[in-house]
Amino acid sequence: MDDMVKSFGKYYYNNGMAVGIVRFMFGYRVQSGYVASEGDEPMVLCTNWCCGVNLGNLSLAYTVLKRMIDKGADIKGLPTASDIKPYHKDPDFMKTIFSLAADHIHEEKLIQVEPMDLLEADKMLNQGIEHHKKP
Numbered sequence: 001m002d003d004m005v006k007s008f009g010k011y012y013y014n015n016g017m018a019v020g021i022v023r024f025m026f027g028y029r030v031q032s033g034y035v036a037s038e039g040d041e042p043m044v045l046c047t048n049w050c051c052g053v054n055l056g057n058l059s060l061a062y063t064v065l066k067r068m069i070d071k072g073a074d075i076k077g078l079p080t081a082s083d084i085k086p087y088h089k090d091p092d093f094m095k096t097i098f099s100l101a102a103d104h105i106h107e108e109k110l111i112q113v114e115p116m117d118l119l120e121a122d123k124m125l126n127q128g129i130e131h132h133k134k135p
Contacts, residue, residue: 013038019065027052030061052086058113
């Protein structure tokens, strides 16, 4: 992916917005939000979708959000998170996402999240943990 590494994740920037894969304790999340400038972390977090550890779930969530950002679509109307984690286990969330983002899903293949992308997010998380440990 053509993303920049920042904080505990990998972010892609366009149109004043960012989408990224972020490592958490029990897997990965795809987050998106508005940024002041490229390279910044999202100032306003619009989505924080728990994907677990499944590459397919990560690829779907990342594809939807990246394509919406590339088209300048308003991501504020998307659900912030699912009630059931990971998101694919929440039927109401899935129905909402597919109805809001249908135009951004079917037009091309999914952007495949690769294991190397996740290793970079893991590395950033581990560096953050080491940085915050007491001496």
